[in-house]
Amino acid sequence: xxxxxxxxVALAFAVEAMLGFGATVIxxxxxxxxxDVRVLLPAFVPVSVALSLWIVARDxxxxxxxxxxxxxxxxxxxxxxxxxxxxxSLDEGxxxxxxxxxxxxxxxxxxxxxxxxxxxxxxxxxxVAAGAVHGALGSGGPLVVWALGDRVADPRVLRAxxxxxxxxxxxxxLAAWAWDGRLNAASWSGAAxxxxxxxxxxxxxxxxxxxxxxxxxxxxxWIALAVVGVGLVVR
Numbered sequence: 001x002x003x004x005x006x007x008x009v010a011l012a013f014a015v016e017a018m019l020g021f022g023a024t025v026i027x028x029x030x031x032x033x034x035x036d037v038r039v040l041l042p043a044f045v046p047v048s049v050a051l052s053l054w055i056v057a058r059d060x061x062x063x064x065x066x067x068x069x070x071x072x073x074x075x076x077x078x079x080x081x082x083x084x085x086x087x088x089s090l091d092e093g094x095x096x097x098x099x100x101x102x103x104x105x106x107x108x109x110x111x112x113x114x115x116x117x118x119x120x121x122x123x124x125x126x127x128v129a130a131g132a133v134h135g136a137l138g139s140g141g142p143l144v145v146w147a148l149g150d151r152v153a154d155p156r157v158l159r160a161x162x163x164x165x166x167x168x169x170x171x172x173x174l175a176a177w178a179w180d181g182r183l184n185a186a187s188w189s190g191a192a193x194x195x196x197x198x199x200x201x202x203x204x205x206x207x208x209x210x211x212x213x214x215x216x217x218x219x220x221x222w223i224a225l226a227v228v229g230v231g232l233v234v235r
Contacts, residue, residue: 005031009044009197010204013051015221017205018212020055020159021141021166022221023048025103028096028137029228035190037092037137041173042182043190045138047198049170052163054202059160064152068165072148075124076131076140076169083135084176090136099137100232102129106142107226111219123147134169141166142225159209 008030016023024044031040056063086095118126126147134140141162152158177183208217 005034006193006197009047009194010201011197013048013198013201014205014208015201015224016048016051017055017202018159018208018217019155019221020162021145022225023051023141023201024138025099025142025225026228028099028139029232032092032096032232037095038087038182039186039190041087041138042177042184042187044194045170045173045177046183046187046191047194048138049167049174050195051198051202052166052170055160055163056167059156059163062154062157062160063164064157064161065164067148067152068161068168072127072144072165073168075127076134076144076165079128079131079133080135080169080172083132083137084173086132086136088180095136096232099133099139100229102133103139103142103225103229104233106146107222107229109146110222111226118149123149131169135173138170138173140169155209 009027012023012026012030015026024041027044028037028040031044124147126143130140130143130147133143144162144165145158148158152161174183177187
């Protein structure tokens with residue numbers, strides 16, 4: 001890890017503190033220009049857990065527990081082992097390309113407002129796929145948000161619910177990486193640099209969440225994610 005990644009991490013956490021998702025996608029896409037994904041994620045995700053915990057602790061009354069327990073978590077857990085296997089087995093370039101294709105496709109759908117009434121079966125499959133993507137790259141957020149559609153209208157509820165989701169899933173990721181020996185001195189040293197970006201990003205993102213129109217900011221975030229996704233594919 002390098003201090004040059006601190007601004008990237010701060011930007012990533014600012015977006016997540018604002019919307020409840022997007023941090024890992026941005027961190028992986030931009031951070032991978034300088035650091036191997038398999039080195040970056042074990043340093044980034046533990047700090048991301050701290051942000052999720054902070055949001056859930058503040059807004060726990062807004063977490064939609066029923067939605068998580070009955071729909072989102074059971075489907076994502078089905079795909080999670082596939083992603084964990086991919087993280088261990090596939091080439092880093094393949095992982096980045098898959099993530100880039102998924103992000104670009106979903107961003108275009110959101111930006112162009114197409115396919116917003118997809119059948120329930122398609123959205124269910126998207127949640128399973130989100131579990132696989134999260135297991136591989138810690139980045140299931142874009143798929144989850146698309147699968148939920150307009151089901152969660154309140155931005156504060158969406159942010160709190162997604163943060164609770166990341167707490168549960170990232171705990172599994174950390175346990176798996178600890179078992180594989182990926183949580184080591186190097187990853188914790190990298191986490192210290194990520195923590196520096198967390199403080200700035202969390203404060204900025206939380207301020208934006210309270211003052212900026214979430215729908216407008218979300219649209220800008222999808223445009224930014226589309227650019228990031230293209231970068232992942234063509235790199």
